[in-house]
Amino acid sequence: QVQLVESGGGLVQAGGSLRLSCAAYGSIFSISSMAWYRQVPGKQREWVASITSNGYTDYSNSVKVRFTISRDNAKNTVFLQMNNLKPEDTAVYSCRLTSPSSDVYWGQGTQVTVSS
Numbered sequence: 055q056v057q058l059v060e061s062g063g064g065l066v067q068a069g070g071s072l073r074l075s076c077a078a079y080g081s082i083f084s085i086s087s088m089a090w091y092r093q094v095p096g097k098q099r100e101w102v103a104s105i106t107s108n109g110y111t112d113y114s115n116s117v118k119v120r121f122t123i124s125r126d127n128a129k130n131t132v133f134l135q136m137n138n139l140k141p142e143d144t145a146v147y148s149c150r151l152t153s154p155s156s157d158v159y160w161g162q163g164t165q166v167t168v169s170s
Contacts, residue, residue, distance in 0.1 A: 056080035056159040058149050063164030066139055070168070074134040076149030076161055084127040087152045090134045092145035092166075102147070103134060117143075139168045 062074040089104040103123040122135040148163040
């Protein structure tokens, strides 16, 4: 079983930065793909960024250049560095782990609020 715990959310002014962390409890983190998603109430969850087990990254067009996903396998943690934040980035951000056998696990999420 895998448990994911996000942290690092908060309130920031437009143009500011935040760094989200997602700690994974379980033995399969290093061989799993990780991703960040976000959701605004009343809207569908939106994919933000992904990183494979060997470090290949991909980003949605809305965050490319501004956000950076990374992972530390020694600490079982994935990060999302968010720079130049905009009010439209306001959402609950959740991490997702996809195991090699395609099992999917989600964290509870952390709120990010960007004020204008």
